[in-house]
Amino acid sequence: MLKIYNNLTNKKEIFIPIEPGKIRMYVCGITVYDYCHIGHSRAYIVFDMVARFLRHLGYDVTYIRNITDIDDKIIQRANENGEDFHQLTTRFIKAMHEDFDQLNILMPDLEPKATDHIPAILTMIETLIDKGFAYQAENGDVYFAVNEFNKYGELSGKRVEDLRAGERVDVDTNKRDPMDFVLWKMAKENEPFWESNYGKGRPGWHIECSAMSTEMLGNHFDIHGGGQDLQFPHHENEIAQSECCTGEKFVNYWMHNGFVRVNEEKMSKSLGNFFTIRDVLKEYRAEEIRFFILSSHYRSQINYSDEQLDQARSGLERLYAALLDVEFGDVPKDTEYQQRFELAMNDDFNTAEAIAVLFDLTRDVNRAKAENSPEVAALGSLLKYLANLLGLLELNAAEFLKSSVTDDGLSNADIDLKVEQRQQAKKDKNWAMADQIRDELTAAGIVLEDNVDGTRWRR
RNA sequence: GGCUGGUUGGCAGAGUGGUUAUGCAGCGGCCUGCAAAGCCGUGGACGGCGGUUCGAUUCCGCCAUCAGCCUCCA
Secondary structure, rough: OOOOEEEEOOEEEOOOOOOOOOOHHHHHOOOOOOOOOOOHHHHHHHHHHHHHHHHHHEEEEEEOOOEEOOOOHHHHHHHHOOOOHHHHHHHHHHHHHHHHHHOOOOOOEEEOHHHHHHHHHHHHHHHHHHHEEEEEEOOOEEEEEEHHHOOOOOOOOOOOOHHHHHHOOOOOOOOOOOOOEEEEEEEEOOOEEOOOOOOOOEHHHHHHHHHHHHHHOOEEEEEEEEHHHHHHHHHHHHHHHHHHHOOOOOOOEEEEEEEEEEEOOEEEOOOOOOOOHHHHHHOOHHHHHHHHHHHHOOOEEEEHHHHHHEEEEEEEEHHHHOOOOOOOOOOOOHHHHHHHHHHHEEEEOHHHHHHHHHHHHHHHHHHHHHOOOOOOHHHHHHHHHHHHOOOOOOOOOHHHOOOOOOOOOOHHHHHHHHHHHHHHHHOOOOHHHHHHHHHHHHHOOOOOEEOOOOEEEEE
């Protein structure tokens, strides 16, 4: 029985889909004006894992992850670069897909872009105005009137009174209430715009998610996810817009992943302490990043550091090493390992616990190997199968262990030759020579492992 | 100030009202020409103070402390 921690109630709840056997899930994607960083990678690895596991449970999942391709930062960056905003977003959408692909993040079923859904956005704004939940201010901008929605603050646990008292809310004289947020923003000179009843402008950030999720998943759907920083105000605003527009409950389960921190501080663009995915991929294998992310529960905060990534590397290499020489075959059914794995995952996607099960299974695989047991194939196949559910251990073990992201100047053939030379030295009992070759390779980051069949190496 | 969520062994990180997390690192052993990998064994923990309980790291309260949100942010 699947339990999900629901931010609407701040409790773990038994998951019940709206329509039996089907799950409709929407996750807020990125604003494409720069390369994705490790914080982004966490959010999308996490929800990729969620979608994979829900499908494993047999659900027919419709997973939507949008792209915000118009907003202030995009316009600003495009201006700085002296290029059309569309050119900018196209470039970074491509980069995002490349990065995500490396991290084995599967494509969502639909990946709508805000600019492709302006009509749906305008329709929703019109409905909100008609129903009295939104108004056009003197400057032409259209705002949502927070005051008209009495459930405002339900998701984030905030009270409108407290928010109003806050000193950090900008006082904008165009708004009736400082908490009101923009739905349609008038275009300034030389800014991209779309025609509307309210004038030439562009959508506010929050409305696109409401419009696109409702358009594609219906008024009421199962799961909505995103980073913890989106809980307020973004998701709060989505609820307000959608429920006021449709008169129905918007989402049943809200999920938010925790942040990635750097030196005990949130990784973010404004702090400038972010590491882009492509930079990290110069030092670590993509799967090491994925393993690092999934080693902790998705709601906890994690700290990014080389030490963490090094530990992830060691752990992942242990798992892959167990798969060496395994002849994969049928995956045994109804094993205790799978039960434990699923129990962990059913408990609010506890990947840390699930990975611990993989390590227990790994010991069993290694033990079977040491004993030359016929169980090796079955246990190894099970390990690969369970790990694959998390998007891990999909590569060939030998190739993975020989792969490297850093250039040590040695080709595989170079190494093979050295290893061969050392084999001869060993045969001649020339231990000094054998050790010298091994030391050379060790210095280059190559690890040698002798066994009865010969010598295996990895980077 | 309001609201969230944390505080577990050298590091990372799960979990539990009384019993082994798991990984990395350490120590001892097996294996090995020596190693490495692997296997076997092993030490080491639950922020502080109260309370509930036969018994609390686990439940409750208070305190301390950290991070986050309240402004764009995954």
